[in-house]
Amino acid sequence: xxxxxxxxxxxxxxxxxxxxxxxxxxxxxxxxxxxxxxxxxxxxxxxxxxxxxxxxxxxxxxxxxxxxxxxxxxxxxxxxxxxxxxxxxxxxxxxxxxxxxxxxxxxxxxxxxxxxxxxxxxxxxxxxxxxxxxxxxxxxxxxxxxxxxxxxxxxxxxxxxxxxxxxxxxxxxxxxxxxxxxxxxxxxxxxxxxxxxxxxxxxxxxxxxxxxxxxxxxxxxxxxxxxxxxxxxxxxxxxxxxxxxxxxxxxxx
Amino acid sequence: xxxxxxxxxxxxxxxxxxxxxxxxxxxxxxxxxxxxxxxxxxxxxxxxxxxxxxxxxxxxxxxxxxxxxxxxxxxxxxxxxxxxxxxxxxxxxxxxxxxxxxxxxxxxxxxxxxxxxxxxxxxxxxxxxxxxxxxxxxxxxxxxxxxxxxxxxxxxxxxxxxxxxxxxxxxxxxxxxxxxxxxxxxxxxxxxxxxxxxxxxxxxxxxxxxxxxxxxxxxxxxxxxxxxxxxxxxxxxxxxxxxxxxxxxxxxx
DNA sequence: CGCTATATTGAAGGCTATCAAGTCAGGTGG
DNA sequence: CCACCTGACTTGATAGCCTTCAATATAGCG
Numbered sequence: 199x200x201x202x203x204x205x206x207x208x209x210x211x212x213x214x215x216x217x218x219x220x221x222x223x224x225x226x227x228x229x230x231x232x233x234x235x236x237x238x239x240x241x242x243x244x245x246x247x248x249x250x251x252x253x254x255x256x257x258x259x260x261x262x263x264x265x266x267x268x269x270x271x272x273x274x275x276x277x278x279x280x281x282x283x284x285x286x287x288x289x290x291x292x293x294x295x296x297x298x299x300x301x302x303x304x305x306x307x308x309x310x311x312x313x314x315x316x317x318x319x320x321x322x323x324x325x326x327x328x329x330x331x332x333x334x335x336x337x338x339x340x341x342x343x344x345x346x347x348x349x350x351x352x353x354x355x356x357x358x359x360x361x362x363x364x365x366x367x368x369x370x371x372x373x374x375x376x377x378x379x380x381x382x383x384x385x386x387x388x389x390x391x392x393x394x395x396x397x398x399x400x401x402x403x404x405x406x407x408x409x410x411x412x413x414x415x416x417x418x419x420x421x422x423x424x425x426x427x428x429x430x431x432x433x434x435x436x437x438x439x440x441x442x443x444x445x446x447x448x449x450x451x
Numbered sequence: 452x453x454x455x456x457x458x459x460x461x462x463x464x465x466x467x468x469x470x471x472x473x474x475x476x477x478x479x480x481x482x483x484x485x486x487x488x489x490x491x492x493x494x495x496x497x498x499x500x501x502x503x504x505x506x507x508x509x510x511x512x513x514x515x516x517x518x519x520x521x522x523x524x525x526x527x528x529x530x531x532x533x534x535x536x537x538x539x540x541x542x543x544x545x546x547x548x549x550x551x552x553x554x555x556x557x558x559x560x561x562x563x564x565x566x567x568x569x570x571x572x573x574x575x576x577x578x579x580x581x582x583x584x585x586x587x588x589x590x591x592x593x594x595x596x597x598x599x600x601x602x603x604x605x606x607x608x609x610x611x612x613x614x615x616x617x618x619x620x621x622x623x624x625x626x627x628x629x630x631x632x633x634x635x636x637x638x639x640x641x642x643x644x645x646x647x648x649x650x651x652x653x654x655x656x657x658x659x660x661x662x663x664x665x666x667x668x669x670x671x672x673x674x675x676x677x678x679x680x681x682x683x684x685x686x687x688x689x690x691x692x693x694x695x696x697x698x699x700x701x702x703x704x
Numbered sequence: 705c706g707c708t709a710t711a712t713t714g715a716a717g718g719c720t721a722t723c724a725a726g727t728c729a730g731g732t733g734g
Numbered sequence: 735c736c737a738c739c740t741g742a743c744t745t746g747a748t749a750g751c752c753t754t755c756a757a758t759a760t761a762g763c764g
Binding site: 275277281283285296297299300301305306342346347349350352353354356357358397400 | 559593599605606607610611
Binding site for chain 4: 391392393403404407408410411423
């Protein structure tokens with residue numbers, strides 16, 4: 199990295215960070231909600247969604263990316279026959295609609311899991327900004343990169359893992375996202391229903407419930423509705439590590 | 452176009468070429484073999500891989516993008532415990548990068564399934580090529596978008612579909628890629644082993660073999676080792692359409 | 705020619721889906 | 735305020751698809 203470039207871009211970067219502040223990308227300390235708040239007047243399209251409302255639906259014309267400001271969303275596709283497949287849950291600071299980039303329409307739908315605030319960022323505006331500030335491309339790439347990461351992780355989970363391991367891996371992943379939001383990574387509040395979670399994990403609703411109970415019985419966590427408390431992070435990690443295949447010995451403490 | 456835009460795009464591509472990693476996408480249709488052939492003298496690093504050799508391995512420093520010229524590859528990740536998960540198979544004309552996807556190192560590995568020719572596009576050369584083929588600038592998002600398409604299709608397959616349906620969907624998808632290569636879409640030559648295919652589909656090796664036999668028994672196709680002949684495309688499509696859930700009646704013709 | 709890897713096929717068992725009943729929380733209306 | 739109802743969740747029993755173990759057959763290869 200060339201330092202003069204870094205310095206020269208510093209100003210633009212600071213101005214532009216507000217676009218991506220608190221996004222999925224880790225930002226330098228000091229770039230916080232203040233910068234994001236300065237973006238406020240630039241965002242023309244702000245929406246307050248109630249539970250169950252959608253930002254966009256599969257097939258809608260795609261012209262914007264969306265930044266979750268509060269609340270949470272799920273994204274999913276409906277396959278031709280009517281089956282639904284959830285492929286992500288999105289917390290504040292995260293960006294949805296990436297699947298609509300470079301296409302005329304969205305690949306899937308995005309629905310609010312609770313009362314949520316969402317900011318729309320039109321592609322045109324985004325491209326204009328990126329053209330003027332190449333430095334931001336790295337930010338953009340990291341955002342897309344994170345999205346790809348999450349998708350690949352999802353694929354691994356769906357691949358050939360036992361139900362217990364799938365749930366454990368999800369909880370660990372969700373906990374780390376919780377932490378990024380300065381929330382307690384051991385006290386999770388799941389915004390999604392058991393049905394959505396089960397769908398995401400490629401399991402039946404009842405199986406998810408059963409595996410929750412299983413971990414509670416082992417003292418790994420406590421569960422009260424959608425409130426999950428991780429009592430033994432070490433055991434939770436052990437569950438993920440052990441269950442590599444289909445045949446995991448129950449003897450695994 | 453002004454120079455600043457060009458520079459901006461170049462930066463964007465420089466930052467983002469790693470995103471092509473693990474993609475199943477084709478080059479944009481506007482970049483056909485003619486254009487690829489024009490690139491020939493520009494490509495310094497052309498590699499002939501034997502079966503089992505890798506272009507790159509998970510964790511290697513990522514500095515190049517790869518175009519499959521002949522043969523075929525598989526991309527996969529090895530999860531911490533040793534399990535392997537195949538993400539995709541890549542035919543001629545398709546792009547395989549590696550990608551730390553926004554990182555410095557590759558997210559997975561790419562291995563030749565047969566004797567294959569692969570062109571490497573190091574960072575510096577990529578920039579030159581992009582200057583000569585500005586169409587790539589405009590279509591990069593579409594390439595990413597196609598990658599997203601393929602990944603989501605993979606997710607749907609792994610989600611909650613019966614083994615028979617997974618295999619049928621894969622065959623249809625593979626047939627369409629065959630067709631894009633001007634090959635007979637009804638006479639497939641699968642480059643991957645049953646093990647890799649099973650892994651990709653999230654099934655056991657034997658299950659894939661069994662479902663092949665099942666379709667043969669129904670007269671949908673003939674199978675001889677890795678040679679698959681689709682006799683009844685209509686029935687194959689019906690299999691995909693019917694088996695939406697876990698409980699598909701065997702009565703389906 | 706024999707060895708190895710790949711693939712097919714069979715049998716038994718397990719993990720998970722499905723069906724079903726029951727519990728609980730939240731919202732509504734009398 | 736309370737009864738009722740609806741939806742979300744839990745728990746149990748059964749069935750089924752797929753995995754695993756095991757044996758066999760065939761193609762590729764030195």
